[in-house]
Structure formats: structure tokens, C-alpha cells
Amino acid sequence: MARHVAARRSTPPAPSGGGLTEQRKQLSMLLVRTHPGGSPQGAPEDAAQPAGCLTATIREEIERHGGKVSGVIGPVTFALFGVPRTGEDDAARAVQAGLAIRDRLGCRGPGRPGPTGQAPAPARAETAVRVAVATGEVLVTCAADGTGAIPVVSGAVPESCMELLETVPPGGIRVCAATRRSSERTVDYEPVEEPGGGSEPVVVRPDHARADGPPALMGRxxxxxxxxxxxxxxxxxxxxxxxxxxxxxxxxxxxxxxxxxxxxxxxxxxxxxxxxxxxxxxxxxxxxxxxxxxxxxxxxxxxxxxxxxxxxxxxxxxxxxxxxxxxxxxxxxxxxxxxxxxxxxxxxxxxxxxxxxxxxxxxxxxxxxxxxxxxxxxxxxxxxxxxxxxxxxxxxxxxxxxxxxxxxxxxxxxxxxxxxxxxxxxLDPLSAEATAGLLAALLARDGYTLPGELRQELITRIGGNPLFAVEYAHELRERPLPGSAVPPLPEYVHRVIASRVDTVPPDAKAVLVNASALGGVFCAESVAAVGDGDRAEAAKWLDCLERRDLLRRSRHGSPAGETQYAFRYPAIRDVVDSLVSPSMREEKLRRAVSWSDRTP
Incomplete structure (x- = not known):
């Protein structure tokens, strides 16, 4: 007998153009500086053709690894990983792109293929390549529809990446500490002895789970x-x-x-x-x-x-x-x-x-x-x-x-x-019981026993996600806290949730920001009030966000009979809060209080 469950997913509403266009987010910047072989005294037009070939190869590798070229100034190419959409592996892909560029243009010499079977670079004088990758929080301004032109990036990451590039020897690639932390799952590193020299990626490994991953398949x-x-x-x-x-x-x-x-x-x-x-x-x-x-x-x-x-x-x-x-x-x-x-x-x-x-x-x-x-x-x-x-x-x-x-x-x-x-x-999230069992099994390896109050708080924060349980257990073992203190949101969990939030259109993301200011539960009317928007539009996006498993419906309606929602688990709200500047956050909170004061 045939068994079939049709997979369906409704199309999200069309954007209205009032979405979140300026947000704080983590991204990785890749800088590549090339020094083609040959005399530096030649005419500019003599250098234009080889420089164009180099730029095309660099762009190809960056785009192949999911990055965006944001500019080319002379011998330096700038690329961003994490725009317009965050990925939990942005840093790793930036490093992999850097290694691929170096191998195609530099150390392997003319006419030799790169490590992944790419076509060999054309025979030419060897190109000296320097690569740097920096990761951190920036302010990103992008198009209202989430696509279009390369976004404007403000923050310390571009400058720190430029400073790091100055330390890179010919044929080298260096990454900052944040990049290394974010990519160690798939890249092996060696430390650099020079002060401020970052780390040198050595080899890319196939993606794999932590060695301290789930001990058994639980709740399935x-x-x-x-x-x-x-x-x-x-x-x-x-x-x-x-x-x-x-x-x-x-x-x-x-x-x-x-x-x-x-x-x-x-x-x-x-x-x-x-x-x-x-x-x-x-x-x-x-x-x-x-x-x-x-x-x-x-x-x-x-x-x-x-x-x-x-x-x-x-x-x-x-x-x-x-x-x-x-x-x-x-x-x-x-x-x-x-x-x-x-x-x-x-x-x-x-x-x-x-x-x-x-x-x-x-x-x-x-x-x-x-x-x-x-x-x-x-x-x-x-x-x-x-x-x-x-x-x-x-x-x-x-x-x-x-x-x-x-x-x-x-x-x-x-x-x-x-x-x-x-x-x-x-796959649905694990039950609270299965999550508790998984967390206990992960911590039992080191004889770590959770206080009851902390265990319950972590179960709520984990939200039934086995990967989050692994990351919180790792955080507790690496950086134990006194008593029932709750560990901060692990970096990898933040990146995974940010990647999920970035799958929704800018209008829906703006609704999440407005909802976050309202606290535990909220409805379309309150979300529209905080965002100074249309109630019907807010209701449409709240329904979409529930289908995306970022929100859940409350069992009880508002006093006016409206459907109420809440974030599916607290970490989603934490990540949404991190998207906006403190000043914008304060303004949203002020509007939320104002709406609450005038609502019976």
C-alpha cells in the first residue's frame, strides 16, 4: 500500500516595503590582496587585463562559497559573508573561500589545479596573494525588500580586517579570534606567533557534529x-x-x-x-x-x-x-x-x-x-x-x-x-521530558548535575532543539557558573537562530522586533501600535511567523477576543532584540508601554 504525506508550505505574504532595513548582525568580511608577477613599472593598461582575470577568479570563488563582493579597490577585493541573510557557517565559508582563492592564484603556481578540482589558473608569473578574515557585529543597511544592492556596513570589522591583512605574509591567510571560534567545527588552525597576528587556517574538514554531541537518539x-x-x-x-x-x-x-x-x-x-x-x-x-x-x-x-x-x-x-x-x-x-x-x-x-x-x-x-x-x-x-x-x-x-x-x-x-x-x-522539537533526558546524559559524562531550577530554565531556553542542548552543555562544562546562574546564549545557537530569522522577509522581521517589545504575549493590534502600522498587515505576518515556527499561538485570546501569540522559545526573542540599536529598542519599548497604558 502506498504511503504518502504531501509536503506543503504556504507562500508568505508579499512585502509592503515597510520592513526592517537597518539592523545589527554578525557577519564575516574577507579581504584579498593580490600582487601579480611582472614589473610594477609598466603602463596601467598593461596591468588591466591580468588584474581583470584575477578579480574574476576571486569573485567566482567568493560567490561559489555564498559571499558577496562588496568592492574592488586596486589590488584589494572586499567581500561579505552573512548578507543579506545570516548563515550559521558564514565564518567557515569565508575562510574556505580564502583558502580556495589562495590555492588557485598563489601558492600552487601557474597551470596547476586547486584542491577541489577547479580549472587551473592560466600560465603566468606567480601571483602573491594575501587573505584576511574578520568576524564581528556590524550595523547593516540594506534594501527594503531584502535584496538589491550590496548593503552598507558600519562598525569595527572592516578596519580590524584591514589591520589584520597588513600582518599577512605573501601566500598567507589570517583570521581573527572571533572567526576562529565560529569556524573551528570545520577548519583546523595553527596559532601565529606574532602579536596581533590572528590564526592560520591549516585544513578544512568535512562538517561534523561536536565530539560531545548527543550520546543517543532520544525522543524519536x-x-x-x-x-x-x-x-x-x-x-x-x-x-x-x-x-x-x-x-x-x-x-x-x-x-x-x-x-x-x-x-x-x-x-x-x-x-x-x-x-x-x-x-x-x-x-x-x-x-x-x-x-x-x-x-x-x-x-x-x-x-x-x-x-x-x-x-x-x-x-x-x-x-x-x-x-x-x-x-x-x-x-x-x-x-x-x-x-x-x-x-x-x-x-x-x-x-x-x-x-x-x-x-x-x-x-x-x-x-x-x-x-x-x-x-x-x-x-x-x-x-x-x-x-x-x-x-x-x-x-x-x-x-x-x-x-x-x-x-x-x-x-x-x-x-x-x-x-x-x-x-x-x-521533525518537531523534543518534548520537555526528552530534552531533560538528553541534557542529563550530556552532562553526566563529566559528573555534572544541574540544580532543579537551572534545569527547568535550560529546558525552556533549549526549546526542544537537540543541538541547543549540546551547545548549552558544552557552555556549562567550559565556563561553569555559580549556583543556578543561567549561562549566556551560546554563540553557535545565536547564529543558528539568526539564520532562521533571516529566512523571513524584512516586513516579517519588523513584526518580530515590534512583538519583542511587548513581552510575553501580543496580538495584531498591539504589534501594529508599536510599529505604527496597519493591524491587518500585522495579523497577516503573525500568522506567517507562526507557520515558520518562530511564534506560537497562545491558548487564550486578548480581552478584545484577538488571537494572541508568543515567541516559540526565549532565545528567539533574545536574537530578535539583538537586531536593533539600543535607541530603537527604547523607542519600541516606549510605544509598547504607551499602548498598554491606554488599553483596558
Missing amino acids: EREVEQLRGLLDDVRRRRRPHFLTVLGEPGLGKSRLVAELVAMAGRGSGEFTVLTGRGSFPDRGAPLGPLRRIVAAAAGIEPSDSAASADDKLAHKVHRLFGTGETGTGMLARLRELLRSEGQDAAALTADGEVWRRFLAELAAERPLVVVFEDAHLADASVLDFIQCLGDTAGTVPMLVAVTARPELLDARPGWGGGLRDALTLT
């Missing part, structure tokens, strides 16, 4: 049973099934899929498991996740030489398709697709059948689980391929499992709709 027993049944169906019915796991950052999508992978490896009907992950760099090479899946199927490691990788691919293809005309043709096409890092999405349209046949043959040989993580970052053509893979693979035991944040449904409101044997799981 129902979902695990559904996954177990899904695997049994794939084994028994021997046909493709489609799974989507949706959830906000930190709710445990990857952890749940890890449990699925573990279950797939147990018992006599073991599955082959192949994983691809969407990422910002893949926006410059949208077929990256699919290439990684095929490489994993062939047993190709990142450290393999080109010859070794080719031998492994040939062995796998010939085993599946034989050494005749079919096998030879498949090998030639897969070889070309794996080598062509720069191919765009058109290649998937032209050669999608090759990918499908390869995966279907793998599933025919042995039951197959294909995992696509972070599908909300994938190119539209890759999403089309993923969604149709099960229906076009034929009668083979295959499970296509996708994880994504809810914004996938903004781009694809009908995601999963109409597919046979499709299941969508939307």
Missing part, C-alpha cells in the same frame, strides 16, 4: 519505527521508495538519517549506502553531490590519483554492465561526467539517464539507500533528478532519502507530491 522512537518499516518495505516489495526528512537546524535530521543508515547495515538484507550533500560550493558545480555518490559507489577516495580513480570506476562499471558495448559506453560517459568539474546543470539534463541507469544497476545488484543531505542547497536540476529518481529507476530495491530545511518547500511547495511510495517526516 516513533520516527525510528517508521524508518524501520520503510526499509522492510524496500526489502520486501523490491521497488523504489522516497523519504524526505524536514526540520529546522539542530532538530536531528542528520542524526535520524544516521540511524537509518545503521539499520540498513544490520541483518541479512544489508544495503549499500551512498551519500551526497548539498553545499554552497556546489552552486558553482551543481552536479557535485551526484559525482560524489558515483565516486563512493566505485570506492574512489579523495586521495586517489587520477589513474587509480579511473581503474576503480572501470572495475565497477564493467562488473555491473560487462565489458561489451554497453559497459564501454557507460564507462566513457561516467568518466567524462566525473572529470568535468565545471559542467553546469545542462549536463544533468543531457546525461541524467546515465546516472539513473548506474544507480538502478547498483540497486539490482544489492538493495541501495541513496542519501541526499541538505537538499535545500541543491541546484534546481539536481532536485528534479532526485525527485524523479525513484519513479524512473524501475523495479529495484532502492530508498532515496532526502534531508532538508523547511525552506526547500519555499522553492518546491509540492515536493514529494504525487510520488508513489513517498513519505515525508517533519
